[in-house]
Amino acid sequence: MLKTDILIIGAGPGGCAAALKLSQLGIPSVMVDKATFPRDKICGDAISGKAVTILRRIDPGIVERFEAATTEQSSMWGIRFGAPNGKRIDVPFRPNYDPINDHKQGFVSKRMDFDNRLVEEVKLRSNIELHQGITIEKYEQTPDGYLVSSSDGSFQMQAKLLIVANGAHSAFSRHHVGLEKDEKHHAGAVRAYYRNVAGLHPDGFIELHFLKEINPGYLWIFSLPNGHANVGLGMRSDFVSQRRYNLTKGMLNIINQHPLFVERFKNAELLGKITGYGLPLGSKKRQLSGDNFMLVGDAGHLIDPLSGEGIGNAIYSGFIAAEQAQQCLLQHDFSAEKMKAYDIRVARVLGKEMEMSYRLQRLLTRSWLVNFTTNQIARNPNLIYIIAEMYTDLEVRKKALNPLFWLRAFLRK
Ligand SMILES: Cc1cc2nc3c(=O)[nH]c(=O)nc-3n(C[C@H](O)[C@H](O)[C@H](O)COP(=O)(O)OP(=O)(O)OC[C@H]3O[C@@H](n4cnc5c(N)ncnc54)[C@H](O)[C@@H]3O)c2cc1C
Structure with a gap:
């Protein structure tokens, strides 16, 4: 039977960050993904400054190589907010930014491209063994860790430590750790690609529109290379359920009928289908580790409850999980007690931010307050x-x- 110290399940941003950081520390790992890359992931495709900073910390070359692929990403320099009363304000990420000479603050890149770039980085490192096209379905606890098996039993591996990074629908998180979906701390969202959306910001400001028709949700428009845009609509799942709200219909109604958007989408062409997926939000503290395992990214419900940003937190938690794994290996201790340090560190670096985002998320449900604040800010x-x-x-x-x-x-x- 195949054996490894560290097995990473899922090669999205969280899993790749863990593997790349382990590699940088000189620690070999095995990573398995059910998909064969390049693969799509339903997302807004905004890669925040946080994601870029942590990748740079692992290896500045990763970001340099990504930036060099100019057809795969557009830079974003700020946010365009739309208030329920129709007022708009542009907020740059940095005052007096210089798009030519400044360090990039973030990107918009199709996940088909971005995730594939990360997997290509993994392939460059000889101490990461990557298996694609394998769905892990069985997890059996053994005296030495976990024995995991693929759906058809053709892949089996014994690992001392599992880094579980298999996304929002992680069966391990749900059935082995008990992280159930809680609609107050979960969002639903749909997204689609369009060509020829008019009126995009020249410096790629990402657009977030808090329209009264969809309060407390928001519509986003993120500009991509080649005249494409990622357009989506997200809302907390408890509101979606209470109102029996159809996110796809809601998005199409806005695009086709709302006075602020009709003209902008008049000549826009929908590319492919409108598709949806869940966002497990980090507004409720969850258990992230136990005997011989750690949960990373969406598998640990670590998406920012205000912005819906999860790539940066997946990468950050993957980075921390790798450093924790190093400690476990050094001390030959993979116990839940030892692993608690991971939960504590994730809470320290992301907890305050999540708390603040959650407070702001609740304030945003009050349209009058958003209108008032937007008016003040605009002046x-x-x-x-x-x-x-x-x-x-x-x-x-x-x-x-x-x-x-x-x-x-x-x-x-
Ligand atoms: C509509 C929408 C819009 C979003 N917009 C943004 C945004 O603009 N910016 C942002 O930062 N975040 C956004 N997010 C959140 C972001 O997509 C996630 O937080 C991010 O993908 C989490 O990364 P991850 O590595 O934890 O999981 P994932 O990216 O989901 O990767 C998990 C990997 O695990 C693999 N896998 C799953 N099950 C198994 C299995 N059983 N065996 C083996 N492999 C398996 C999958 O194939 C996948 O490759 C959005 C989410 C949604 C739904």
């Missing part, structure tokens, strides 16, 4: 710069929880 450039800093500086985000901080900002025009 006060100082506020735009503060919000820009909130994206790049966690300290500013923490200060923003204090009402006095905002009072001072409003007064300082």
